[in-house]
Amino acid sequence: MRIRKPYVAGMFYEANPELLKKQIEGCFLHRLGPGKLPERMEKYQIFGLIVPHAGYMYSGPIAAHAYHILSQSQKPEYVVIIGPNHSGVGSPIAIADDDVWEMPLGGVKVNADYAHCISAKSGIASIDSQAHLYEHSIEVQIPFLQFLYGSDFEIIPITMLLQNYEASRRIGEALAECINEYGDTVIVASTDFTHYEPVENARRKDKLAIERILELDPRGLYDVVIENEITMCGYGPVMALLETAKKLEYKNIKLLKYATSGDITGDYSSVVAYASFVIFKSE
Secondary structure, three states: OOEEOOOOEOOOEOOOHHHHHHHHHHHHHOOOOOOOOOOOOOOEOEEEEEEOOOOHHHHHHHHHHHHHHHOOEOOOOEEEEEEEOOOOOOOOEEEOOOOEEEEOOEEEEEOHHHHHHHHHHHOOOEEOOHHHOOOOOOHHHHHHHHHHHOOOOEEEEEEEOOOOHHHHHHHHHHHHHHHHHHOOEEEEEEOOOOEEEOHHHHHHHHHHHHHHHHOOOHHHHHHHHHHOOOOOOOHHHHHHHHHHHHHOOOOEEEEEEEEEOHHHHOOOOOEEEEEEEEEEOOO
8 A cells, every 4th residue: 555644744734633633723713714613514515725735823724714615515525636846856747646645634545546537638747646745735735624524535636846827727627527527526726825025015916816816817827927926836726726617617716815924923024925715616
């Protein structure tokens, strides 16, 4: 059995299971979070989330907004998690097909058949678990999902070192085809927004990116990120999600929360910005 061990447990989030549960509860109840714990019900039909991936101290409350609304949707059988590749290790676009990702709250199965479907249909994504060994952007989503569902779901992890528009379009189109085959899937696209700039600059630049996301305009997002030198680290994963949503004709997207590290630390001179969004299946 091929097991992927956690890379940032004890750093980005608590390694002890009980402390981790309390930490996640704290994210939901934080003044920047939704202010309440998840509510298991089927109020919404949710297709996708955009969430941050910093340490829980900084971005956990922002991510909690997305996971709170996900808790009010039917539990998905599959979760495709797409994140940027920060380490530079591995293939330009890499899909893991390990058997299990071991986490403090238990192991989560990877659906290798689903992974191979995306790889084959995209013609651009490699099956490469090595690219995931030192990457945190996907890993930090899993404890939130386990807080909602235990380990009763399967993941398909995708890292993107290559984040141009064409690559993202091809991943998005492949995802749409594979979702039509496998069904019952939620896509989680992971990104942080502007990095290490004064808060006024971050808010101004991120507003441009957020406007394109809310218009479900992946090409426009790519253009504003490049033209305005926005240091958004996961624009490729976000474009892939938007492309999939367009292909499947899901048009209802909502910004849930935007905040910066300055809102946590009080230092607004050099911030990292975070945002959470949800895409619904129905209007």
